[in-house]
Amino acid sequence: MSHLKSLLSILLISLSAVNASPLRRDASMATLRFAARLNAREDATLSIADADRARAQAMVHAGSKSKRAGSSSVSITNGVVDYVAQVGVGSPATQYSLLVDTGSSNTWIGAATQYNPTSTSVDTGDTVYVSYGSGEFSGEEYLDTVTLSSDLVITGQSIGVAQSTSGFNNVDGILGIGPTDLTQGSVSSGGLVPTVTDNLFSKGIIGTEALGIFFPPISANSAGELTFGGYDSSKTTSPVNYVPLTTTSPASSYWGIDQSIAYGSSTILSETAGIVDTGTTLILIATDAFDQYKSATGATMDQTTGLLTITSDQYAKLQPLTFNIGGSPYDLTPDAQIWPRSLNTEIGGSSSSIYLIVTDIGSDSGSGLDFINGYSFLQRFYSVFDTTDHRVGFATTSYTDAVIN
Known part of the structure; x- marks a missing residue:
């Protein structure tokens, strides 16, 4: 089981509970499908329960201290099932297999498939580094066009281009769809890095900064879905x-x-x-x-x-x-x-x-x-x-x- 991959997780604030949703399917929503994939049991020294428990304790530790570069370290994917989306970067776009990650916010590529800059690529000159516990990546920050689907095309999106990675097998990187605060300190210039969800919202591609997630059971042999801008009521x-x-x-x-x-x-x-x-x-x-x-x-x-x-x-x-x-x-x-x-x-x-x-x-x-x-x-x-x-x-x-x- 490949549990040498790792992740972060997400946000705070409080409101009163609401029972009826104002979010509906409309022109400012779009869906990205992703595939479930079983991890191979490459290392049986850690049980599935132990791997989850180690992740939980890392979350407690990371959540109890102030954020700094590389300070949050939790497991990137769950111990048995990965969720992988095909994402295009550049123009013409190169397709990358990225882990769908609601718990971290930097989107990066290059762990397997090499990044080839195109006419839309801009090297910011900054370096980027994120630690995910037993895995990490470091490299350069670029701004580029990211294509999630025909309805979800983001220009000028920050991406990390990995020069060094550990703990990632058979994937090209991560599609980070967590909260913006988790990017604090990840890029050498400092500050926060707008996420793909941030940019979809700020550019008016989606009408509200919300994400619906449909995870079918792995035994159902069905594709999962991310719905940006609301939720899919058909599910x-x-x-x-x-x-x-x-x-x-x-x-x-x-x-x-x-x-x-x-x-x-x-x-x-x-x-x-x-x-x-x-x-x-x-x-x-x-x-x-x-x-x-x-x-x-x-x-x-x-x-x-x-x-x-x-x-x-x-x-x-x-x-x-x-x-x-x-x-x-x-x-x-x-x-x-x-x-x-x-x-x-x-x-x-x-x-x-x-x-x-x-x-x-x-x-x-x-x-x-x-x-x-x-x-x-x-x-x-x-x-x-x-x-x-x-x-x-x-x-x-x-x-x-x-x-x-």
Whole structure:
């Protein structure tokens, strides 16, 4: 599993919760499709749970201190699934395979496919460096035309052109779609670097600085979508319910929200702060909540995968795991609480076993970052990250209650 790739994550501020979305599909919205790709298990020394936990602790550390160049270091992609978009740079455009990253904000290329300047390329003379924990890149900053799709063409976009990279395999770089603040100190001239989302908005290509993300389950063999400027209502089966970003540190440094979690009728985590993160594979919860979940399900720890495992009889008795966010319940069904059995061997597990996707974050509740709603949550719910109104929203999809694992 290639977990030598790394990332950052995102933002703060607080508003009151809003239940009906004003964002709609219109001429100032456009969608970029991306493909899911399984990571090869190149190194089995770190389990999927350990990799996610290491990422979580790096987030706590990075979010608890002031920003400086290279100070934030978290894992670039989740431990098993990468999301890769084809992005054109230059004119005529060269196509690059870039990791879709909601947790960092610099867009850069050159890890695999070489950058060839064209008539639209401008060398700013500045150097750029970003550390992602166990991975990093350094190089030169250029301004160039970036083509996300026929409707999403950005002129004069800052890009990093890598001269040195580590921790990136079989990709050309990153499409950074996180908040602008995460670029602070990354370029030698100092200051902030406008992101692709910033420039789409400032140039009037999109009408609001919001991003809708559709992550189908990897077992569904379907493409994901980024919708710039709003959300794609054709992918949702309910209204988008919004909540303000949390003010609790260190979760407030990312896409942080407040929520509680119940298993069946019992609350296992009282309302507290945590984050929504596309780069985390599993669902991580505070140790005291995890211990309650383990006891309630009757699960045992599998040392090979680092995940809880249950029997078929225990699976038949699983209760919903409910995330209460802004007064709205989001239920993970029994099927949604287990790792896809067709992918058991991808995490070093047994094909006949049943593994749970809830694991221990590594610290008790009260740390200021008590949960991470990772890919295992986001593949069941559509998510909207709204910079304009400082909020995050969720809606159900056709996969919310699907039996696919």
